[in-house]
Amino acid sequence: MQGNINFQLKLNEILLRVEEATRESGYVPTLLLHSCCAPCSSYVLEYLSQYFYITVYYYNPNISEENEYLKRVAEQKRLIGEIPTKYPVSFMEGNYCILEFKEAIKGLETLGERSKRCYACYQLRLAHTAEVAKTEGFDYFTTTLSISPYKNAKWLNEIGEQLMHQMDIPYLYADFKKKNGYKRSIELSEQYHLYRQDFCGCKYSKQEEIARKQKHMTN
Numbered sequence: 001m002q003g004n005i006n007f008q009l010k011l012n013e014i015l016l017r018v019e020e021a022t023r024e025s026g027y028v029p030t031l032l033l034h035s036c037c038a039p040c041s042s043y044v045l046e047y048l049s050q051y052f053y054i055t056v057y058y059y060n061p062n063i064s065e066e067n068e069y070l071k072r073v074a075e076q077k078r079l080i081g082e083i084p085t086k087y088p089v090s091f092m093e094g095n096y097c098i099l100e101f102k103e104a105i106k107g108l109e110t111l112g113e114r115s116k117r118c119y120a121c122y123q124l125r126l127a128h129t130a131e132v133a134k135t136e137g138f139d140y141f142t143t144t145l146s147i148s149p150y151k152n153a154k155w156l157n158e159i160g161e162q163l164m165h166q167m168d169i170p171y172l173y174a175d176f177k178k179k180n181g182y183k184r185s186i187e188l189s190e191q192y193h194l195y196r197q198d199f200c201g202c203k204y205s206k207q208e209e210i211a212r213k214q215k216h217m218t219n
Helices: 007-025 038-048 066-082 098-104 116-136 153-167 181-191 203-218
Strands: 030-034 053-058 089-093 140-143
Touching: 030 038, 030 116, 038 053, 038 066, 038 181, 053 066, 066 089, 098 116, 116 140, 116 153, 140 153
Parallel strands: 030 053, 030 140, 053 089
Antiparallel strands: none
């Protein structure tokens, strides 16, 4: 994937085709939406449920603490049950196996956030999402991860595009932080009183966040 690509524009084009096809046929396509947490999914659900029957796929073996994982799962389910959507939203939980994450990032542990360690983590979670989407017959797959200003949208869409060609399952290009998506996610998080964490989930990101806070306090 070369150059600076406007992924929001690519998404707009897909959604226009989806809307036209639904209007003509009456068929509402299905989307398997990988979600990292309830806050990040909030705006995406509000936005994309206008076009798709969405199944939220919660596959996040990068979350190193089981209590943290369970808390995020509960918040995700609660949000799905409370947020109004045009088309129904359902929930699917992936296998929670921290060893899968450890194996995926082996040798990259100390590289820091926004490094190849994160790229490998993106690959792991998106690959599982694509596999489930293909096996279960979904029309599209994508992830909420691009809504975060700390996540690399180009990497995410690059991986999604590769999986689309490898597995023959349409990928929904996106950069959900566009159109004030991140701002809207914060508003919705406040509206639904969602638990917002200050690290992505893995123990390395948590350690790095603690170090940043300590540095800030000493400056």
